[in-house]
Amino acid sequence: MCKWPIAELLPHAGAMILLDAVEDFDAEQINTRLRVRGDGLFSRADGSLPAWVAIELMAQSIAAYAGCQARLRGEPVQLGFLLGSRRFACNVDAFAAGTELRIHALRSLQDDNGMGIFECRLSGPGILAEARLNVFCPPQVESYLQEPILS
Template identity: 70%
Template sequence: MIPWSLAELLPHAGNMILLDAIEHCDEERIETRLTVRNGGLFNRADGSLPAWVGIELMAQSVAAYAGCRARRAGLPVELGFLLGTRSYQCNVDHFPAGSELRIQASRSLEDDSGMGVFECRLLGPGIHVEARLNVFRPPQAARYLQDPVHD
């Protein structure tokens, strides 16, 4: 069981938090879930979510993974960046309203500079999505954003 709310783990606020819950998180992977509901920021008129939102769901799952690791280590949650997505393969063009989606992200690479690669899957009824996310969490991200020049 994860003792923190998503708002405590993600550098997002309000309606920008798209996930409903964390099902599991350990040192190598996370599993999150959400039910597609009407009225969200990215919903179509019929309540569905366009399939491209799957990238954001995967990225938020990776951010929640990083947030859990930080909290367990007694550190603050830091801002991170999605650098790119490779091989986003999705068998649908939208996620229907009412669909229960499960997102899995497994760390495949992480280095001391803050670079990481995650293998991600999003599954639901008749839905199968896979992608590899490249992410970056700079040390002291707040200072990184304030510096006018970066090496």
């Protein structure tokens, strides 16, 4: 079990934090979990969570991985960006309220400029979702956000 609460690892707040906990992590991967809340931010009227939210759950798992790595180095948690996903596949349309989901994210590539690729898998009872996520965490996020937008 991870020694840091999930809220200390993600640059999110309140209802936007969808994960419950980090199970474990190392230099290359992370395992997280959550129980689907019927009254969550993205919940349908029946309390289920649409399967497309798996992308956000995977992205938050990667953010938690980055948060864990930052904490190990004694640095603050930084903002990162989901650039996109490839090969998203899920065998269900939604995740029922009360279902426990587990997410595994494995770093397959990361460069010094902050670009990264993670192979992700979400699983639960009779549930399997997989995707490759492209992420970006610039070394100086504050200065990156201050750069003018080119038109």
